[in-house]
Amino acid sequence: MRDPSIDAIRSALLELVAETLPDASLREMYGGMVIELEQGNPKSRIGGVFAYEAHVSLEFTYGAQLPDANGVLQGGGKARRHIKLTALDDIRAKDCAGFLQSAAAL
Numbered sequence: 001m002r003d004p005s006i007d008a009i010r011s012a013l014l015e016l017v018a019e020t021l022p023d024a025s026l027r028e029m030y031g032g033m034v035i036e037l038e039q040g041n042p043k044s045r046i047g048g049v050f051a052y053e054a055h056v057s058l059e060f061t062y063g064a065q066l067p068d069a070n071g072v073l074q075g076g077g078k079a080r081r082h083i084k085l086t087a088l089d090d091i092r093a094k095d096c097a098g099f100l101q102s103a104a105a106l
Contacts, residue, residue, distance in 0.1 A: 059081075
């Protein structure tokens with residue numbers, strides 16, 4: 001059974017997406033919510049929010065291109081990166097809003 005705090009982190013992160021990128025759309029896909037700058041246009045997808053048993057992941061389609069001076073982004077693939085969130089404070093501490101804005105600007 002998933003920790004209830006994970007659902008709170010997921011909800012708060014989805015609220016942040018809506019506040020930070022008000023014109024973006026969220027769509028259920030791949031077991032989470034993908035973020036598209038243009039509704040129904042997969043080519044405009046910048047990432048997604050995915051809840052797991054012990055953390056929530058904010059994933060970026062082209063995360064390897066994002067500036068990350070503090071080493072927040074995780075992953076070693078050619079393009080994708082993610083931020084692992086285990087507490088509500090991580091959303092602010094790991095600058096999720098800034099990463100969302102940077103991803104939308106790519």
